[in-house]
Amino acid sequence: MLADGLSLAKMNCFSRKLRRTAPELGSSKNELVPSKLPRINGWSWPLHGFQVVGWLVYIYLAIVSFGIYIPLLPPPWNHVVHALMGIIFILHFIAHIAALTIDPAEAGVRAKQSYSSPVPLFDRSKQSHVIQDLHCYLCNIRVGPKVKHCAACNKCVDGFDHHCKWLNTCVGGRNYWCFFVALTSATLGVLLLAIVILFIFIQHYLDPNCLRTAPQYAGIQGNTTWLVFLPLAPVKTSSAGLLIVAFGTLMLSITCLMMFAHLMAFHFYLFYKGISTYDHIKMRRSKESNIEAGKPPDVKTNNKAPKFLQT
């Protein structure tokens, strides 16, 4: 009895309102559970490797597009593609920054301003659900029906779609459209770049003079010396140098294009079904568990979520 009384007193001391640094007492049992600070947005430390790779690819594609390949296009296409690609890169930059800066957390989490207090980590072996009866036991708030507690961000996200490793934050109701604009602009950008490079690759063999219309080529003899970083800082390079970078960039663009196109097609499928990525994953899990249990599947869905997106 005395031990139980002490336990109860301890539980009150460590009630959910008084979150201390790890370790602290569990929400439902008298057990120690680890805790960590919730992530605010995509800028929160630590950065994810995918996020850094995404930024480097963006910078690389901007340099080769505007510095090397667009200036080689014959007029007026060099001006047209320059303007079009400029709009796409700026649009993607704004949407990308907005998607990773906007905090997609549930209003209750943002209202509590509890980002400086560690939140207990979810332990599946002790609790089957973090949210029960529209109450999150980790954030200790009442939540809406479209809320999911993200394990990576360690907070409740309203209109949860998925946790994006490329943005290093959740995509939810508040930043979904920024994510979608970023995805659409990235798809258009790599598609346009792949077309430009393919054109230059082919014309380099068929009609190299149509790529050498810049006035800086006037004093250069032969067709084997090329200029990059026109018009501001021309640097000489060989045909092989130009083609090797073109081939590598084309492969990178096609790889990105396949990933983005797959993801876009999947999100159009979700629009058509009127569901989120998370709804889709839950349906698939339910279908798979029914199949394992020998029950007929209750949900008809054949479209697979891209593997790099599944949480």
Ligand SMILES: [Zn+2]
């Ligand atoms: Zn929560």
Ligand SMILES: [Zn+2]
């Ligand atoms: Zn998350």
